[in-house]
Amino acid sequence: xxxxxxxxxxRFMLAARRSELLGLExxxxxxxxxxxxxxxxxxxxxxxxYSNIYLSGTxxxxxxxxxxxxxxxxxxxxxxRESLECxxxxxxxxxxxxxxxxxxxYALYSLDELPALRRAVREQRISMQEATTTLVRLIGGxxxxxxxxADTAADPDITRALVALFxxxxxxxxxxxxxxxxxxxxxxxxxxxxxxxxxxQLMDAQERCFATFSRFAENEALxxxxxxxxxxxxxxxxxxxxxAQRTRDDSRVDTSLCELWxxxxxxxxxxxxxxxxxxxxxxxxxCRRSMERINADLHNHRPLLDRLSHMHAAAExxxxxxxxxxxxxxxxxxxxxxSVERSTLELLQLQTQRLQRVNDELKEARQALNxxxxxxxxxxxxxxxxxxxxxxxxxxxxxxxxxxxxxMDELAQRLLANAAxxxxxxxxxxxPRARRG
Amino acid sequence: xxxxxxxxxxRFMLAARRSELLGLExxxxxxxxxxxxxxxxxxxxxxxxYSNIYLSGTxxxxxxxxxxxxxxxxxxxxxxRESLECxxxxxxxxxxxxxxxxxxxYALYSLDELPALRRAVREQRISMQEATTTLVRLIGGxxxxxxxxADTAADPDITRALVALFxxxxxxxxxxxxxxxxxxxxxxxxxxxxxxxxxxQLMDAQERCFATFSRFAENEALxxxxxxxxxxxxxxxxxxxxxAQRTRDDSRVDTSLCELWxxxxxxxxxxxxxxxxxxxxxxxxxCRRSMERINADLHNHRPLLDRLSHMHAAAExxxxxxxxxxxxxxxxxxxxxxSVERSTLELLQLQTQRLQRVNDELKEARQALNxxxxxxxxxxxxxxxxxxxxxxxxxxxxxxxxxxxxxMDELAQRLLANAAxxxxxxxxxxxPRARRG
Numbered sequence: 001x002x003x004x005x006x007x008x009x010x011r012f013m014l015a016a017r018r019s020e021l022l023g024l025e026x027x028x029x030x031x032x033x034x035x036x037x038x039x040x041x042x043x044x045x046x047x048x049x050y051s052n053i054y055l056s057g058t059x060x061x062x063x064x065x066x067x068x069x070x071x072x073x074x075x076x077x078x079x080x081r082e083s084l085e086c087x088x089x090x091x092x093x094x095x096x097x098x099x100x101x102x103x104x105x106y107a108l109y110s111l112d113e114l115p116a117l118r119r120a121v122r123e124q125r126i127s128m129q130e131a132t133t134t135l136v137r138l139i140g141g142x143x144x145x146x147x148x149x150a151d152t153a154a155d156p157d158i159t160r161a162l163v164a165l166f167x168x169x170x171x172x173x174x175x176x177x178x179x180x181x182x183x184x185x186x187x188x189x190x191x192x193x194x195x196x197x198x199x200x201q202l203m204d205a206q207e208r209c210f211a212t213f214s215r216f217a218e219n220e221a222l223x224x225x226x227x228x229x230x231x232x233x234x235x236x237x238x239x240x241x242x243x244a245q246r247t248r249d250d251s252r253v254d255t256s257l258c259e260l261w262x263x264x265x266x267x268x269x270x271x272x273x274x275x276x277x278x279x280x281x282x283x284x285x286x287c288r289r290s291m292e293r294i295n296a297d298l299h300n301h302r303p304l305l306d307r308l309s310h311m312h313a314a315a316e317x318x319x320x321x322x323x324x325x326x327x328x329x330x331x332x333x334x335x336x337x338x339s340v341e342r343s344t345l346e347l348l349q350l351q352t353q354r355l356q357r358v359n360d361e362l363k364e365a366r367q368a369l370n371x372x373x374x375x376x377x378x379x380x381x382x383x384x385x386x387x388x389x390x391x392x393x394x395x396x397x398x399x400x401x402x403x404x405x406x407x408m409d410e411l412a413q414r415l416l417a418n419a420a421x422x423x424x425x426x427x428x429x430x431x432p433r434a435r436r437g
Numbered sequence: 438x439x440x441x442x443x444x445x446x447x448r449f450m451l452a453a454r455r456s457e458l459l460g461l462e463x464x465x466x467x468x469x470x471x472x473x474x475x476x477x478x479x480x481x482x483x484x485x486x487y488s489n490i491y492l493s494g495t496x497x498x499x500x501x502x503x504x505x506x507x508x509x510x511x512x513x514x515x516x517x518r519e520s521l522e523c524x525x526x527x528x529x530x531x532x533x534x535x536x537x538x539x540x541x542x543y544a545l546y547s548l549d550e551l552p553a554l555r556r557a558v559r560e561q562r563i564s565m566q567e568a569t570t571t572l573v574r575l576i577g578g579x580x581x582x583x584x585x586x587a588d589t590a591a592d593p594d595i596t597r598a599l600v601a602l603f604x605x606x607x608x609x610x611x612x613x614x615x616x617x618x619x620x621x622x623x624x625x626x627x628x629x630x631x632x633x634x635x636x637x638q639l640m641d642a643q644e645r646c647f648a649t650f651s652r653f654a655e656n657e658a659l660x661x662x663x664x665x666x667x668x669x670x671x672x673x674x675x676x677x678x679x680x681a682q683r684t685r686d687d688s689r690v691d692t693s694l695c696e697l698w699x700x701x702x703x704x705x706x707x708x709x710x711x712x713x714x715x716x717x718x719x720x721x722x723x724c725r726r727s728m729e730r731i732n733a734d735l736h737n738h739r740p741l742l743d744r745l746s747h748m749h750a751a752a753e754x755x756x757x758x759x760x761x762x763x764x765x766x767x768x769x770x771x772x773x774x775x776s777v778e779r780s781t782l783e784l785l786q787l788q789t790q791r792l793q794r795v796n797d798e799l800k801e802a803r804q805a806l807n808x809x810x811x812x813x814x815x816x817x818x819x820x821x822x823x824x825x826x827x828x829x830x831x832x833x834x835x836x837x838x839x840x841x842x843x844x845m846d847e848l849a850q851r852l853l854a855n856a857a858x859x860x861x862x863x864x865x866x867x868x869p870r871a872r873r874g
Contacts, residue, residue: 008518008521008522008545009542009545009546009549010542011526012521012526012538012539012541012542012545013538013539013542014526015526015534015538016534016535016536016537016538016539016542017535018526019533019534019535019538020535023533023535081445084445084449085445089448089449089451089452089455096456096460096533096591097452097453097456098453098454098456098457098460098792099453099792100453101449101450101452101453101456102449102450102453102785102788102789102792104449105446105447105449105450105453105785105788106785106789108445108446108449109446109782109785112446154533345546348539348542348543348546351539352539352543355535355536355539356814360857377793420797
């Protein structure tokens with residue numbers, strides 16, 4: 001029986017299920033892309049690290065390693081590009097892809113800068129800071145693809161897994177930035193107050209990311225993460241952080257600590273990659289399980305719908321012969337119409353309840369993403385309004401939140417709300433008035 | 438040039454725009470359906486009104502009118518069903534249709550009850566209250582289609598128009614329920630305390646709906662609404678409400694007031710329909726304007742992308758002949774690569790900013806829907822937990838919110854959060870642990 005011949009009610013019930021399945025298939029493809037992006041980000045972080053140590057002048061012998069890392073990035077970039085190439089964009093009818101596709105476009109745009117950057121690094125025609133800035137922006141573009149995937153996913157378990165992965169990736173990226181900062185500091189023999197403040201910010205921000213990751217990750221990943229935090233490498237990194245904090249212009253340390261710091265932080269980031277690999281595995285496993293569940297549902301659902309549909313047809317026939325049939329206040333004599341209606345209604349109610357539950361569960365995970373968006377946008381606002389650096393904007397936001405005894409995201413929300421109220425209305429569009437007197 | 442040959446960045450930029458356009462086309466179709474649903478709801482409300490007056494025994498002469506109203510409902514129902522039939526569900530690849538389709542399925546399911554209900558009314562085999570309950574449920578199912586359309590729309594102006602329309606429809610529906618309640622009350626000569634309390638609730642709830650409508654509607658609709666509120670009919674309805682409130686078992690009024698009440702309330706609801714027609718017009722007008730805007734954007738965008746794409750290709754060629762090209766720290770000699778990159782980046786940034794603005798504007802309108810969802814679900818919770826009627830659940834929620842000096846939706850949120858915390862975790866799924874020590 002084709003769908004067209006089903007009664008309209010059943011046709012829409014089935015279409016709702018099919019829409020759910022298509023959404024999940026699409027989400028699964030996005031998650032596969034996300035795991036590829038995560039591997040590319042890791043390789044880029046490594047290339048950034050070795051670019052910095054090479055530019056610091058303390059490790060000219062790292063050039064060969066740097067070259068092989070660039071090749072690894074190229075290989076992973078090709079993988080991502082091939083996956084993107086396989087997406088048949090012409091046939092995608094889904095209306096909610098706008099933001100994800102825009103993020104991908106931006107990430108691709110940034111990746112195009114890579115060859116020129118590499119030449120500049122090899123020829124030492126670029127400062128460590130410039131190289132870092134470019135790669136931070138590039139990696140940021142890739143992270144925003146993961147963020148958007150998490151923010152538009154409609155399956156609660158998969159969304160939780162994406163939120164855990166995104167926050168872990170972000171924490172790891174901040175660890176990579178801390179590594180770069182430390183290389184610059186140790187290479188010059190001491191850390192000035194600006195670098196020390198920035199380092200503290202990076203440590204705080206890492207802590208926040210890993211706290212959110214811990215709320216949403218599952219046991220295996222958490223176990224690995226706790227083992228890493230309690231391991232020797234982490235202890236040694238903590239010791240070197242203290243060394244860094246004690247340095248002054250007139251109390252310098254041996255620049256050879258630069259290599260040690262770099263080695264330790266690189267090992268730490270590499271260990272993080274193993275947690276990340278677990279998170280990637282968890283993510284794809286959730287996709288697989290959700291797909292299995294929905295397929296099983298559809299499998300059970302379809303025969304039920306078919307049976308219901310036959311019963312509907314039979315009931316309609318029966319009615320032709322009985323003007324008494326389908327009365328509201330008396331069960332029909334053959335009991336059939338009543339049972340068809342009950343079964344249909346039960347199915348509908350189950351579906352509605354399930355969708356409601358899905359929505360509730362999504363809300364919690366999305367909230368975590370929203371907090372992060374608010375803080376980023378409030379920072380941006382402060383940077384634009386007062387010409388602050390990102391670091392200064394962050395400090396100011398953090399201090400003001402502490403002063404007022406509220407969370408940073410609450411303060412961010414207030415700032416943004418105030419800014420929105422001060423703004424003139426958009427032009428070229430009629431805006432509804434506020435309630436009139 | 439086909440998309441496939443565009444550089445990947447531009448291909449995804451274009452895909453993002455196309456996805457936006459498809460979303461809007463789809464939303465426009467949904468809005469057209471919504472206006473048909475709104476007209477069907479109005480006709481059903483009218484049929485409910487005349488069914489009640491017929492069942493009240495005071496208006497047997499209304500049978501002919503009732504029959505013609507049933508025919509009108511049939512005609513509008515056919516229109517809705519034909520629109521639904523035209524939706525080619527097989528080819529809809531959009532993943533976010535699950536909830537809307539489920540709502541439509543439920544509405545269709547409820548509409549199937551109509552023929553049996555009508556027979557029962559004509560044969561006077563059903564009480565006024567039963568008939569009202571069935572039709573309230575049926576209309577509720579149709580309203581939830583409008584709610585879902587508003588909740589999933591991704592265009593801020595259209596969402597605002599849908600929120601205004603939904604709240605107005607809901608307010609009008611409550612006015613229709615008040616009409617039914619009044620018919621029952623006046624037909625029996627007086628209002629017992631239960632009916633009076635219910636009447637007060639219906640009046641309060643209407644006020645809330647119309648307040649939300651006023652926040653989101655535009656000038657023309659608001660002007661009509663204010664004229665209606667200050668008009669003679671509204672004054673007379675207010676007077677009859679006062680009469681109702683003064684009745685007692687031992688101080689009855691003439692049952693002929695039943696007809697007067699019914700006439701006045703019917704005129705009031707018919708006038709509301711004119712405001713609703715304006716809201717429908719505003720809604721479709723917003724669809725038309727957004728469509729025009731996005732088509733103009735695409736029209737301007739496409740040649741720009743083509744030009745960019747040619748420039749990208751030319752720049753790549755140029756690079757083959759110059760190892761100096763695409764350096765980060767010096768502008769390329771022909772200035773082309775630089776300008777290609779700037780144009781691409783500007784386009785990307787414009788797109789990102791626009792999407793951000795869209796998101797902010799959506800948030801406000803969705804908030805209004807969310808408040809309503811919270812209250813409805815908290816009521817449902819109280820009904821299930823304490824076996825309360827809907828009316829009692831509503832009173833209790835309202836009283837508790839007043840006692841605690843908070844808004845009803847805040848209280849509802851707390852109740853639901855508490856209930857969720859008390860619930861055991863779902864089975865058959867691994868749930869992430871809370872953060873570990």
